Amino acid sequence: MARKSRKANRRHPLATVVLIAIGLVVTGGGYALLSSTTTATADTNASSQETIDEGKKLFAANCATCHGMSLEGTDDGPSLIGVGAAAVNFQVGTGRMPMAMQGPQAMQKPPQFTDEQTAAMAAYVASISPGPAIPDEKYLQADGDATNGGELFRINCAMCHNVAGAGGALTEGKFAPELKGVLPTHIFEAMLTGPQNMPVFNDDNLTPEDKRDIITYLKYIENNPSPGGFELGSLGPVAEGLFVWIFGLGAVIALMVWLTAKSN
Ligand code: HEC
C-alpha cells in the first residue's frame, strides 16, 4: 500500500529537465533585461556642430601626428576609434595627453587644455565613432555607500592600487598610480575606459551605482586617513608585524638591559 502511493507521487522523468530549462530561461531573460537597463552611461553627450568643429581643429593641431587625421592611429599612437568622449576627457584632463615622450606609460603632466577645449576634442572623437560617454554628474557626488565601495575596491582594484589606494608597481616599468586627489570624473572614466594596463570595468561589470560607491569609498579614505594611528604605508600585516618586532621587542630588550645593568 505504502509502496504504491510512493510510486504515484513520483515525478515524470522529464519534469526535472523541464524545470531546469524554465529556470535558465527566467534567470537569463531577467539578467538580459537588468543589464540592458544599467547602461546609463551610453553615448548620450550630444554636442553642437560648432563644438565638434572646434575639437577637430584642436585635434589636428595637437594629436593627429600620433593618432592620425581620422583617428586611425600611427606607429606613435593607437587608433582612437570607439574610445569615446570618456577616454579623451580622462587622458587630456589628467594631463597624460598629449604625450610628451615615448615611455612605458604616459606620464601625468599639468593639463594643457582648458575644460572647454578638452570637451571639444572629446565631442569630436565621439562624433567620429561612438564610445563610452562622459559620466553623469549624479554618480560623481561621493554620496554613495562607502562600505559597498570598499568591498568592491578590495575585490577589483586593490591588487594593483593597494587597499588604501596608495598605488603600486607593475611589470616592465609600469605602475598603478596613487588614487588620492583624483577627481571623481576621472576615477569613473578610468574604470570605464581602462587606460593602459588597467582592465575596463564596463557598466555590466560594475554598474554606475557600484562605480559611485567606489568613488565614495576613495573620497572617504582620502578625508579620513587611518583612524587607527600610523598607516605604516598601509602595507598590511607584514609592515605592522615588523613594527611590533622592531619597536615592541626592542623596547622589551632595552628594558631588560636597563634592569640588569641597574642590579649590578
Ligand atoms: C607623441 C604621441 C602622442 C600625442 C601627441 C598624443 N597621443 Fe594620445 N596616446 C599616445 C600613446 C602612445 C597612447 C597609448 C599609451 C598609453 O596610454 O600610455 C595614447 C593614448 C591615448 C588615448 C587612450 C586610448 C585608449 O585606448 O583608451 C587617448 C584617448 C588619447 N591618447 C588621446 C589623445 C589626444 C586627445 C591627444 C591630443 C590632445 C593625444 N592623445 C596626443 C600617443 C600620443
Ligand code: HEC
Ligand atoms: C591590473 C592592474 C589594475 C587594476 C586591477 C586597476 N587598475 Fe586602475 N590603473 C592601473 C594603471 C596601470 C593605471 C595607469 C594608467 C596610465 O597611466 O595610463 C591606472 C590608473 C587609474 C586611475 C587614474 C589615476 C590618476 O592619477 O589619474 C584611476 C582613478 C584608477 N586607475 C582607478 C581604478 C579603480 C577604481 C579600479 C578598480 C575598479 C582599478 N583602477 C583597477 C592599473 C590597474
